[in-house]
Amino acid sequence: MQILRRYFGVNLLTVFAVGLFTVTLPIQAAEKKCECYCNIEGTGATAVPDEETDVTSSECKKLCADRNSSVAVCALNPSEKPEYNVMCFTPDECTAQKGTITASGTGTPTQPGDCKAGMFYCYPDPKTRMETTLQVPIAGLTVTGDFGEYIATAYKWLIGTSTTIAIVLLMVAGLRWTLGGLSPEQIGKAKKTIANAVIGLVLLMLTYVILLTVNPQLLRLQVPAFPLIKPVSVVGQDSCGYLTGKWGTQAYLIANGAPLDSPHVMGIGNPYTLEGAKDTNCGTVANVTKDPEGKHVADDMTCTYDYCPKDGNEKMHCFGVGATAECLTCLKVKAPTSENCSVLTTKQFAPGNPGKILNEIRCFFSRGISSNVSTLTTGTCARLVYECKNIKKCSDYDDIIVRFGNTDLKLDEIDNNNLSQQSDTDLGSLCAEDPCRVAPPEESCQAKYGDFSVIFGLGKAFNCKSSSEWAK
Incomplete structure (x- = not known):
């Protein structure tokens, strides 16, 4: 009997322990798949294994590590692809923004690893800088378009002015010493003024030497060239038909049955660029990637197609989004x-x-x-x-x-x-x-x-x- 109790007791404890740990195990959510791009310097963001194959985030990291590179992006939707990176410009896009694809404005550009091949960072063009007229000229500088130039000129002017003041103080102290005769008080004041002027002059010279020793660029005060960012448009809750100017096979106009006249109808204006839609049926969602001027729009901007044919003479309207959408009278x-x-x-x-x-x-x-x-x-x-x-x-x-x-x-x-x-x-x-x-x-x-x-x-x-x- 004791053996039976011991047997059942051990088994009950085992079942309880297994049940406890089984219940408390967290449920692992399936990883979302994405288009993997590796950051390869000199080559650009490269799709691995290719643009048609989706992988998980962990698989993307391993694929890039095998190529001795890091992950540029794991794109879950088209707007996250490298070509839509707001830091990456084609040469023509950079020129349109009055920029240059090299920081200095000359030389050969370096292909960034997080940009698609043929796209680069875009820097402000030094030749097209905005000039500003100073209300108070400094050392002959009246117009400048470089903040570093303004600070450097002000620094040099302060050095020159301070040196002049120190020399004048030395001359005044020398004159006081000469005219003081045998007065210990006047001679003492003159010595103190001379000492202070010399110390000030030495400190001024030392600041220049220290800055020159630490980094000569501190004296030039050349502002670093920061890459430009693409202008991004924000799209409202407009329909895809309105953004493309198409109402079925016709123009998106009230005369053709559309809710309103679209300014993006061909011949009137330019359409937005949409991607990711398999068809143009009622309820189909598309990703909005570029505005009519070719500028990128903010991430995750979408629109919904709303075209419905007439039911005889009666109008139909698109209700819903996705597979549940339908045209109703x-x-x-x-x-x-x-x-x-x-x-x-x-x-x-x-x-x-x-x-x-x-x-x-x-x-x-x-x-x-x-x-x-x-x-x-x-x-x-x-x-x-x-x-x-x-x-x-x-x-x-x-x-x-x-x-x-x-x-x-x-x-x-x-x-x-x-x-x-x-x-x-x-x-x-x-x-x-x-x-x-x-x-x-x-x-x-x-x-x-x-x-x-x-x-x-x-x-x-x-x-x-x-x-x-x-x-x-």
């Missing part, structure tokens, strides 16, 4: 809000007369009556359609049909069912707006209660009439 919007509904409104204007509306498909948020009860709480995108050729007088606005899901209501019935306060559009607002301009001259369309019987629910709540009709 007004009545199929899954997350109805005032903003999401209103983007699906379209108007057609008369050719050559942008102020005259021919027809409108208006999409607006509402908590209207529908076969779906949930719309009373979450709301829905409702749609009304009218053609101005069918609107001849103010009262014709009453009969415009509004669709809530699968339910159709006339526009004046929205008010009759107390829905006007829960909708972005009602008869009152559309009547007063009078988009078809049917009100008689110097009059307006107005929506009012018709009579007292209407107030008690015996008829329609509102009617749209002209001001003269209501006056009768």
